[in-house]
Amino acid sequence: MGDRHGTVFRTDDGRTAIRFERLLPHPPEQVWHAITDPTRLSAWFPAVVDLNQPAGTALYFGVTQEQRRRYGMADDPNRSPNGRVLRNEPPVVLEYEWSGEVLTWEIARTPTGSRLVFTNVLAEPDAAGPAAAGWEAGLEVVEAQLDGRAVSWDPLNRAEELAAAYE
Structure with a gap:
């Protein structure tokens, strides 16, 4: 795919969403592991969470160590749920709510690996x-x-580099 950037669009109900698509030379099971394994998530996901939960499970998205260090963010001391699993159908669909947003990961097998489509329906x-x-x-x-x-790069620094492409 030539364009690596996400597409910003309006949903049918008027909300703003971002969509990314990637063709990956890996089977869906490996892609699923990459987007759900807590160890792998810790390298790139903007929260600490266990996504390996059945649909309907309340989730708590915690603050990462890097967010604490960089931005002085702190976790909710009560660890009140701020999300919920909507769909968990390995290795095809993972969908969850997080602080008023809906995030959907769809993985389809292709002849050479997988197609990953990620959509984030934003609250704001x-x-x-920036998202x-x-x-x-x-x-x-x-x-x-x-x-x-x-x-060998920091994802937060890289996001700052990429921000100009989305202004």
Whole structure:
């Protein structure tokens, strides 16, 4: 795919969403593992969470160590759920709510591996640019992990570099 950037669009109900598509030379089971394994998530996902839960399960998305260090963010001391699993159908669909947003990961088998489609329906339309830059940076890490390449860059710094493409 020539364009690695996400597409920002309006949903049928008028909300703002971001969509990314990647063709990956890996089977769906490996892609699923890359987007759900807590160890792998810790390298790129903007929260600490266990996504390996059945549909209907309440989720708590915690603050990462890097968010604490960089931004002084802190976890909710009560760890009140701020999300919920909507669909969990390995290795095809993972969908969850997180603080008013809906995130959907769809994986389809292709002749050469998988097609990953990620959609984030946003709670705040003004967040589209920064969110898209962050997800693109995260997807770069996912691809490196799948390919067995070392991640020699910081995804938060990379998101800042990519932000201009979404202004």
